Amino acid sequence: MRATRLFILGALADGGPMHGHKIRAAAQLDRVELWADIKPGSLYGALRRMADEGVVEVVRTEQEGNLPARTVYGITDKGRADLVSLIRSVLADTRLRPDPIQLVLLHGGEIGSDELRTAVRQRRDSYAAQLDFWRNLRAEAEPYLTRLEATAFDYTLMRLETELTWHDRLLAELAELAELADTAERPDGTGSPGGAPLQESGNQ
Known part of the structure; x- marks a missing residue:
C-alpha cells in the first residue's frame, strides 16, 4: 500500500488534478508493476480510500461524449505532507529482506x-x-x-x-x-x- 500511495500522490503532485483512468494509464505507461508492488487495477479503490482520509480530494467531475462521468482528484495539503513523509520513509528503509x-x-x-x-x-x-x-x-x-x-x-x-x-x-x-x-x-x-x-x- 505504501508504494501505491506514493505513486498516486506523486502523480497528482507532479501532474495536477486527474481522474483515476488517467492515473492508471500513467501507471501502465511507466510499467509501475515492474518497479514496485503496485497493481494498476487497484488504483481506483486506493483513490477512494485516500479521499476518505483527506490526502486527496474530489475537484470536479468530467464527462466526454458518451463515456461514463469520471471523478477528478487533486492532492490536498495533508496529501503533500503525507507524500513527503512517504519519501523520507522509503529513503530511510534499508532493511535487507530475508530470502527463504x-x-x-x-x-x-x-x-x-x-x-x-x-x-x-x-x-x-x-x-x-x-x-x-x-x-x-x-x-x-x-x-x-x-x-x-x-x-x-x-x-x-x-x-x-x-x-x-x-x-x-x-x-x-x-x-x-x-x-x-x-x-x-x-x-x-x-x-x-x-x-x-x-x-x-x-x-x-
Missing part, C-alpha cells in the same frame, strides 16, 4: 543434490531471462529517460546481475560438493551421489 533460499540451502539434502542443482540452475536461468528483458526495456526507453530514471533502471539491472553472479557461484559450490561426495563413496561403492549430504565433512 538461505533456509533451503541448509536443508537441500532432503531433495537430493541432483534435484537441488537442477532447481538452482533453473533459478539462475530465470534471473538471466529477467536481466535480458530489463536490458532490452532499458534500451527501448533510453531516448526518453531522464538521468535519474536511467539510474533507477540501473538499480534493477545491477540487482539482477548480482543474483546471476551469486547463482553461478552457488552452482560451482554444489558441483564441487557433489564431486567430493562422489570421491568419498568410491572406495567401497556405497551411498548414493544423488542423495549425498550438502554439509562439509567438518560439520558431521
Whole structure:
C-alpha cells in the first residue's frame, strides 16, 4: 500500500488534478508493476480510500461524449505532507529482506543434490531471462529517460546481475560438493551421489 500511495500522490503532485483512468494509464505507461508492488487495477479503490482520509480530494467531475462521468482528484495539503513523509520513509528503509533460499540451502539434502542443482540452475536461468528483458526495456526507453530514471533502471539491472553472479557461484559450490561426495563413496561403492549430504565433512 505504501508504494501505491506514493505513486498516486506523486502523480497528482507532479501532474495536477486527474481522474483515476488517467492515473492508471500513467501507471501502465511507466510499467509501475515492474518497479514496485503496485497493481494498476487497484488504483481506483486506493483513490477512494485516500479521499476518505483527506490526502486527496474530489475537484470536479468530467464527462466526454458518451463515456461514463469520471471523478477528478487533486492532492490536498495533508496529501503533500503525507507524500513527503512517504519519501523520507522509503529513503530511510534499508532493511535487507530475508530470502527463504538461505533456509533451503541448509536443508537441500532432503531433495537430493541432483534435484537441488537442477532447481538452482533453473533459478539462475530465470534471473538471466529477467536481466535480458530489463536490458532490452532499458534500451527501448533510453531516448526518453531522464538521468535519474536511467539510474533507477540501473538499480534493477545491477540487482539482477548480482543474483546471476551469486547463482553461478552457488552452482560451482554444489558441483564441487557433489564431486567430493562422489570421491568419498568410491572406495567401497556405497551411498548414493544423488542423495549425498550438502554439509562439509567438518560439520558431521
